[in-house]
Amino acid sequence: MSKILITSALPYVNGVKHLGNLVGSLLPADVHARFRRQIGDEVLFICGTDEHGTPAELGALAAGEEVRRYCDTQHALQADVYRRFGLSFDHFGRSSCRQNHALTQHFYRRLAAAGLIEERTLRQVWSPLDGRFLPDRYVLGTCPHCGSTAARGDQCDGCGVLLDPPDLVAPRSALSGDTALELRETRHLFLRQSLLVDRLKAWLRTRTGWPPFVASLAESWLTSDLRDRCITRDLAWGVPVPDVASKDFYVWFDAPIGYIAATQEWADEDPARRRWQDWWWQAEDVRYIQFLGKDNVPFHAVSFPATLIGSGEPWKTVDVIKGFHWLNYEGGKFSTSRRRGIFADAALDELPADLWRWWLIANAPETADTDFTVARFAADVNKDLADVFGNLVNRLVRFAAQAFDARVPHGGEPGARERALAAEIEARVARLRAHHEALEFRQAAAETRAIWARANAYVQEAAPWSAVNFDRARAAVATRTALNLVRLSAVLAWSIVPALAQTVLAALGEDTPIPAWPAEPGADLLHDQQAGRPIAPIGPLVAKLDAADIDRLSRRFGGREPSAR
């Protein structure tokens, strides 16, 4: 048994996230956590909302609420959506918790004592009308490269170039429209990452199992050009910098520390049995896997390790970063600010979570960006879940009800066909397990689907509905083997489609919260231990999406125009 620490990128507190956010971190982290629990590993799956910074302040302002109260509401909304999506966090915390304040200040003091913090004077945009310094992204203006008039102080979305606010032509405040902006001097603290490059490179060389694009992204940051990072901001909502008035830490300094703080919160709920130190402090026996989108790689491969290693203390650092490319939406980008794409709450209004979970994992953007379209989604869900998995389950349950009084039948002996099936399934399950262990989500979904398809092929060949008319023992063994296959198919799919799997297992009289991974899947298919067990009727496992559903989804989610009919 291994100890596996899993964290997913912390979703920012403002607003419900879209499917791109889900597949880029939260959902694969959940699938892996579930798989690890199935094989008997000791798992701790930690996530939480990233709450500090300007967007939360501005969201609260727009809602006319005090910022902590606003974050309380937004955190609760997100926690509810993730619960309904089946995300099985051991703890879903908040970066604004008191533990994170204390830990962030602790790391700052350690880094300062190690000579890794330096105060520097910066010139920053001040808005007289707003009465505050403006974060880069709240300065708007014309892009000096492409002429777009909607460029932000950090980046131009028109041409993608990275900018500093003084680069903008005709800058204005995104808050008030103030054009009388000034550059004023202000003092900030920098984490001297440049002094840590050699230690970080040596650390990175000891990591294995990263997707190649993540490893090369990390390496590309760890060069002599690595810049020291400013870790303070002029904010009212954040972790205060000790001994420096009116400055808070930049969210990118305190947010990843929130993984540790959330674990402390989790441990504080049951201090007699849980110790956060077992996961984070001198925890060489723990394997730590982070799930995140490619934009977060520099923070988790460079900045957070710099914080942990720079402290000089024995903190657990990440073993594997599983990064993801983007999920695009109908040929363009998902966008939270422009409300483009499918948001998790709206997705659940329309269809059960498992349909979305299945499609997203089967098409996870692991090696390149992937495009979501309503048409592809509907075609895949219909084929994989309704025609293959659903059909397997429904026709066996129905047939057992008609021919064997709704029980797993006794009698008959497995023959050559069953033994060949068992050998093939044994090999396929071993491959499936290897894909899960290697964090290969698309391949895991493909092998899961292949096992369902193989099960259907067996049922088709063995044709118990035909055998029952002339050889009842043969029909019994075929039906029993097929029902064992149904059970196995559900157990193997549980990490990806937990609710569908539980429905099937419940119909077979099983009610374990975590169905164990089969140790001998081939032998399981041939045994008759289940004989005599009642089978409860179930309705269609997955209803096919028809043309009306597809039109409705297309209309609601604003993708391609619905087809004319």
Ligand SMILES: [Zn+2]
């Ligand atoms: Zn531009």
